[in-house]
Amino acid sequence: MRKWLAALSMAFALSPSPALVARAVDAAPATDTTWMTVLLAGRKIGHLRIDRSRDDHAVTTTQDLQIELDRGSGITPMGVLTRSTETLDGQPLGFYARSSLSSSDSIVDGERQADGSYAVTSTVGGLPTRSTLSWPAGALLSDGQRRAMAVATRQTGHYTLDLFDPVTREVASVDLEVLGDESVQLPDGPEWLSHQREVVQTPRGVQRMELWINARGETRKGSLDMLGHELVMLACSQACALAPVQDIDLLRAAMVDSPQPLSAAMRQGFLRYLIHTGDDDTRPVIATDEQRVTPLGHGDWVVEIGDAAAGGQATPTLEDTQANAWLQADAPEVRALAAKAAGGATTAQATMPRLRDFVSRYIDRHDKDGGYASAVEITRTHEGDCKAYAVLLAALARAEGIPARVVTGMVYVDHYAGNARVFVPHAWVQAWVDGRWQSFDAALGRFDSAHIALDSGDGDPWHFANLSNLLGQLRIAEVAPAPGISPAMLRGAAVATRDW
Template identity: 50%
Template structure:
């Protein structure tokens, strides 16, 4: 389980923060990053214009901790644009594990982009058409200037993040001019509220921008705490950090103790979701989601219902930058693990058991590692267990996805009865998606799924931001389902067990 702030912050802020005004000379700007009022990092923004081409390089560094273990995370994002903000190339470098992950994109003669990604020491190159009217840093700044500062007005834009290569639809509401206190003194800025449409809900952040469209302050909620970025000088930005323990911050209290015998039967939860983010949970072949009205949802977990999820897509079986299932070392490992298995269910169970034993070190200072990195290091936590198992499944021709969500634990970080961020694997076995958890060695009905994806850390990052908005108000075991939750009709009790009768 990792807090991938690096995938959140650059996508949401750095494009506007790093935008350069056409008449501003080459320069370097700085910002300090605060989480819950504690300084956790800094941003350095360099702008260079040559022959009308603007290169904006943004570097983010964060110092966090995990159960007292330091985590040093970093991200570089670079945008190359023409005089009118037209995209000409992009690059990114992310430090979340023992090996940096990099992205480099250059246009070819056909107008498409040759995107080279290196993760875990393995390099892949693909051709990408530019996604419509998506904007890089300067394009975003120009859109902000063009929209003006009239209170009550609004505009939309599509922001492109070089690190994740995701396009985010953004609605911007202009709230009016305000005097804002910054470390270097007060400034009169335009307060603008951005609402970002994400795959599993919405995220709201506030920006205060100057008359050149450059953000001088940003504020959003992350894991129930305010995350701030404030413009200041180099000495302020580089002042000593006060790392925040993100592992303890990323938890949700359980309304009751859930002993082992309860976790082994189907469960029903009532969850309250604040922040106007919509439906945060996904429907799976093992999890059903029912709206109760307002911001309340009913989640049923543990009874298998094939067909609630769509069958596998071609991408669910292919290798990618994080699940390198075509690497010879991954293939050999999978072949060793499944030796003697008669069918896909046996193969998945043997690979789950193999990965559970294979990872022997718990590297708490690693942000997120690819399957190849895990194979070499044999260390990590739930994210590393999941990416390795998913890659091995794909190497065996079994469609597999990495699921991001939460799971119940009795004790964690000095507290008790908690749900913590977690990742596990779904595999297409016997005509439905079944869950396998190598980190905990079993899948049970306290696994609540928020998203499923291809192992890219961006997906996990997009779910961890939800934890500060979730409150589990009721947890009812199968034997108690005669009492409806929140007035909803009780569902018949299933008898398939916590794994839908099959998973592991």
């Protein structure tokens, strides 16, 4: 299963409070290009090109990240291009993002209106949706961030900042510590740079990134952990950045070893897992109606999985039934397919197994190297990996009025890609059936206690940005049969995990 590209598409820019921006001095030329090479575990996987141009009225910053991942059966190219337009003092005017996750690009285009709001057009699978965005107070785009970074290089200390991501259209609140100046060895020679540490509190824990910044606020080096390895971006020449990529076994890096074989009989009953992350700030799994989570401290967690019982997670919201850019439940082809698959069933209990079995047959070209496609794309191509099965099933469920979510997690397999007894990244669907959330796996045709849910959401691939780093930290120390999970136990688990 392909790792979420969002972990690679970070913009190496940050900003202290907006009050500091006015003090930044911009001595940049009219046009400036920075090239960076992208390395994972010391192996080259791609490049980043940053172009910044300015005229008498505005600054336009374009960042183009291109990576190629060797998945064992060939090279999978992926890319994210973002463009921001700002006033000369760093105030936002517009933004654009194009993500190459499947055969069709997903595009976000936001333009500032006369009243200060932004008209946003999102296009996924060739289908546009339009909305209005009120700009988050204090949030900065690329050049505002760069200008603020230049100020931050002048003295050590701590800063708090808000970064706007054009891809997700979300704001990340970031803590920044300026550690001081250091000599940093880059491919084209050493540079004297400001070392800054960026800490982002995400719903899944803390993400840290090390940055080395020059006096103009340009990032010359950045690093963070991904899949248990170091991901590094280094400024260098164009020839260095565009050098050929190198092979790296990312598939194995995303797997988690099982401490013992899990028989079919064990997987049909309740299972208790002891999961270790080594970091109390990182919550590895979510509580669901099928999954009870108990923190033990010191990065250890007990996870018990079995039949669904109401009370483990919140009841559905209106959003769980609505169409969105990826789960296009209101598209005519999706609605027609859902009606055909349901076959006249009138209850969620009767409909969901029919939808699951239909999707299992409908996707008849399994593409384990595929990108992340929308429901409409999948109806046309009939192909994809586990993500495609989950996205299409969730869209069909919503088209039939059944609340549904896409779950990302891990599933146990006896053998996979030459490895034995491993948990591999996987996706499936939760649907609201008989007053509780129940899981349906169209890719495997069944759900059992060897499915460990790490996150769930609305089908947007960027929702799961932190999972690539989580898979690198997670270790399953023990697995054993467990007693049945009662509704009272699940309610207790929901309370215990709400504070995280």
